[in-house]
Amino acid sequence: MDKKELMEIAKKASVNAYAPFSNFKLGAALETESGKVFTGVNVENSSYGLTNCAERTAIFKAVSEGERKFKRLVIYVDSDKLFPPCGACRQVISEFSNDLPIIIFSNKDVVETNINELLPMSFQLDT
Ligand code: THU
Numbered sequence: 001m002d003k004k005e006l007m008e009i010a011k012k013a014s015v016n017a018y019a020p021f022s023n024f025k026l027g028a029a030l031e032t033e034s035g036k037v038f039t040g041v042n043v044e045n046s047s048y049g050l051t052n053c054a055e056r057t058a059i060f061k062a063v064s065e066g067e068r069k070f071k072r073l074v075i076y077v078d079s080d081k082l083f084p085p086c087g088a089c090r091q092v093i094s095e096f097s098n099d100l101p102i103i104i105f106s107n108k109d110v111v112e113t114n115i116n117e118l119l120p121m122s123f124q125l126d127t
Helices: 003-016 054-064 087-096
Strands: 026-032 037-041 070-077 101-105 110-114
Touching (some): 003 026, 003 037, 003 101, 026 054, 054 070, 054 087
Parallel strands (some): 070 101
Antiparallel strands (some): 026 037, 101 110
8 A cells, every 4th residue: 555545544543542631642554464454543541551552552453353464554643743652562563573664653754664673672482
């Protein structure tokens, strides 16, 4: 899928973010090798620590639908600042790929990176 199209999907998804506490609305779009796209948003909770990030929402949706091979992840935040994925999300991404291309964008900036750059020497069990 075209990069711009996937970015538009992530941005559109962000309107569904449930973020009454932080007001940070994030949207993710995860393209699978089979050509599907799974979106995700951050889902906050009154018990703050239970919040689920947009990236993990998208990954969990995909994995629960039988998809484990990913082509690209796009993350959008409705802000002028860029917000790269948190450590927990990096670890979850690295479970499924050690070279996944990742695009992070805001209303002002865009950065292209990959999971190996964001989380080198990640913890993996030899299975
Ligand atoms: N958040 C994400 O959705 N992804 C990240 O990688 C970092 C943080 C969300 C969680 C919370 O709803 C808000 O951003 C502020 O932490």
